[in-house]
Amino acid sequence: MKYVKYSKYVADLFEELSTEDLLQMLQDFLLDSGFYEQYENFYDQDSERTMEDLHRALLEALREQGKIPEDMLRQALENWEDYQNSELAEEINKLLERLSEEGYVTIDQPNPRPTEMAEGGGHATSGPEGKAKFEVTDKALDFLGFKTLRDLLGSLGKSSFGRHDTRELATGVESEGSSRRYQFGDTMNLDVNATLLSAIRRHGLQVPLDLDYQDLQVHQCEYQSSCATVLMLDCSHSMILYGEDRFTPAKKVALALTHLIRSQYPGDTLHLVLFHDSAEEMPLSDLARVRVGPYYTNTREGLRLAQRILSRQRKDMRQIVMITDGKPSALTLEDGRIYKNAFGLDPLVVSETLHEVARCRRNGILINTFMLASDYGLINFVQKVTEICRGKAYFTTPYTLGQYLLMDYMQKKVKHVH
Numbered sequence: 328m329k330y331v332k333y334s335k336y337v338a339d340l341f342e343e344l345s346t347e348d349l350l351q352m353l354q355d356f357l358l359d360s361g362f363y364e365q366y367e368n369f370y371d372q373d374s375e376r377t378m379e380d381l382h383r384a385l386l387e388a389l390r391e392q393g394k395i396p397e398d399m400l401r402q403a404l405e406n407w408e409d410y411q412n413s414e415l416a417e418e419i420n421k422l423l424e425r426l427s428e429e430g431y432v433t434i435d436q437p438n439p440r441p442t443e444m445a446e447g448g449g450h451a452t453s454g455p456e457g458k459a460k461f462e463v464t465d466k467a468l469d470f471l472g473f474k475t476l477r478d479l480l481g482s483l484g485k486s487s488f489g490r491h492d493t494r495e496l497a498t499g500v501e502s503e504g505s506s507r508r509y510q511f512g513d514t515m516n517l518d519v520n521a522t523l524l525s526a527i528r529r530h531g532l533q534v535p536l537d538l539d540y541q542d543l544q545v546h547q548c549e550y551q552s553s554c555a556t557v558l559m560l561d562c563s564h565s566m567i568l569y570g571e572d573r574f575t576p577a578k579k580v581a582l583a584l585t586h587l588i589r590s591q592y593p594g595d596t597l598h599l600v601l602f603h604d605s606a607e608e609m610p611l612s613d614l615a616r617v618r619v620g621p622y623y624t625n626t627r628e629g630l631r632l633a634q635r636i637l638s639r640q641r642k643d644m645r646q647i648v649m650i651t652d653g654k655p656s657a658l659t660l661e662d663g664r665i666y667k668n669a670f671g672l673d674p675l676v677v678s679e680t681l682h683e684v685a686r687c688r689r690n691g692i693l694i695n696t697f698m699l700a701s702d703y704g705l706i707n708f709v710q711k712v713t714e715i716c717r718g719k720a721y722f723t724t725p726y727t728l729g730q731y732l733l734m735d736y737m738q739k740k741v742k743h744v745h
Contacts, residue, residue, distance in 0.1 A: 340418045341394065346429050349422055350470055352388035353381070357463055357471070357615055358578050377458040378423065378434060385419055431467040435460040463615045471615075472586030475579045475729065509543035518544040553594040555640035557633040558584065561651035562601045564622040566699075573699045574619050576725035577650045583729060584648075585611050598636050602629030604657055604665055608636065623657035623667050627680040630687060630694075637692055645692045646718075650728070652699035654708060655680045672704050684715045694718040697728060 350357075389395050395415065403415045410416055426432050436459050506518040521544035523536065530537050558581055566574040581599060588595045599609045604621040606628040630647065637645045658666045658676045668676060687694055694716040698709050706722065713720040721731045 339421065340396075340399075340414075341389075341422055344394070344422070346425055346431060347470065347474075349385065349426060350431060350467060351474060352392065353384055354471055354474070354579075355575065356381070356384040356388075357467070358575050358582075359618070376461065378461050379458060381423060381432075381461055382416075382419055385422060386415075389419070430464055431470070432461045433464055435462065465612050468582060468612065468615055469586060469589075471579070472582035472584075473590075475583040475586075506544040506546055508541065509545045513545050516546045518546050553642045554592070554644040554646065555596045555598075555637055555642040556584075556588075556645075557598045557600055557636050557647050559600045559602060559629045559633055559647055559649040559651075560617075561603075561624060561626075561649075561653065562617065562619045563603045563624045563653060563656075564619055565624070565653045566619050571725065573652050573725045576728055577699075578614055578617065580650070580729040581611070581614055585614075596640055596642070598633075600629055600633050600636070602626060602632075604667070605659060606632045608632060623665075623669060624651065624653050624655055625657035625659060625665065626651070626655040627676075627683045628657075628659050630680070630683040634687060634690060634692060638690070645690075647687065647692060647694045648697070649694060650697045650699070654702075654705055672708060677708065681711060681715060684712050688716045692716075696720045697731065698722045699725060699728065 390400065399415050403410055403413050406413065423432075427434050506521040509515075509517075522538070522542050525542040525544060526536050526538050529539070529542070560574075560577055560581065562574060566572075566577075585597055588597050597611065599611050599614060601607055601609050601617065602625055603619075604623050605625055609617060626649075629649075633647045637647075654672050655676045656667060656669045656673070658673075658679055660666055666675070684694060694712060695718045696709050696712055698705060698720065700722075709720045709722075712718070723731050
């Protein structure tokens with residue numbers, strides 16, 4: 328006979344925490360831009376983080392939010408040398424395993440060298456090269472983008488969006504405008520009433536009613552355009568100087584903008600360009616691993632790269648969204664050398680940058696600038712950029728950056744018809 332044994336249910340310590348809760352706790356750590364390592368040499372920083380770092384970050388987040396029982400925390404602190412064998416460490420490791428099992432992080436186990444395996448009995452090395460690394464997946468980035476977007480829109484008092492509206496009319500499924508005569512290629516969203524009235528006017532009320540091609544009337548709806556956007560992020564060293572982390576909020580906004588476009592504007596495209604001593608295009612999937620550096624701000628090279636990207640896009644509207652906190656301080660010369668001057672607004676650097684802005688305007692590319700500083704010289708420079716390209720400029724802070732950026736992205740499509 329088969330027996331079933333019942334026992335008392337023992338809940339896990341952190342059973343009430345979902346993986347989404349864990350990601351929200353780890354958001355600042357996963358999107359860290361190097362603010363707390365700003366005095367280290369940029370070229371010596373390791374962009375890959377270990378599972379030990381992730382464990383420590385989650386432990387600190389749980390402690391700050393009071394999720395760890397006091398007696399368990401006290402016991403772990405009193406026996407810190409043996410922490411890895413404690414119950415608290417085991418429970419946190421279970422949480423990290425949940426993140427991996429649900430596809431939010433991928434764990435890269437170390438590959439020990441054969442000689443070390445022979446000496447150590449087959450175990451992984453304990454040095455930095457022998458520690459398990461982790462990477463944030465696209466699923467985690469998408470959730471962080473959604474969470475940031477929801478927080479930003481909640482502060483704006485908005486709940487939903489449509490697509491980019493303009494003042495033009497076109498035929499479509501939604502009937503929001505008056506009807507007009509059908510033309511070849513129109514969406515066959517027939518206005519039955521108008522079609523029948525047209526036939527009656529021509530032949531009078533009779534049965535059967537004689538319908539002709541010229542009687543066909545179709546509904547009109549608002550023409551909705553598509554947009555190609557290049558998000559230019561200043562990742563020069565000044566973005567984490569002066570006691571304030573400006574780059575991490577900018578990354579969060581980029582994630583929110585990505586989620587907004589993917590979910591609400593599927594016809595749009597978004598590309599990411601980082602500019603520092605030079606400029607480079609960065610896949611959005613790698614955004615979480617981006618950190619600040621090198622040190623200077625080559626705005627012109629960023630604008631050049633953004634124009635090359637937008638020239639490949641066949642969209643009704645093309646725009647550059649530039650987030651920066653500093654003046655242009657670098658310039659790529661014709662021979663490939665980089666001219667640098669961090670002291671004041673260098674006339675050569677500023678003039679060449681403004682020439683590139685004018686080229687954007689001639690190519691029909693709009694530039695919206697979000698300045699995270701309020702220096703008089705910087706304000707004057709941004710005003711010149713705005714005057715040349717007829718774009719918009721916002722002088723904001725890292726805490727209100729997302730609200731201003733997303734408001735502009737949604738509202739400007741109504742105000743500007745290309």
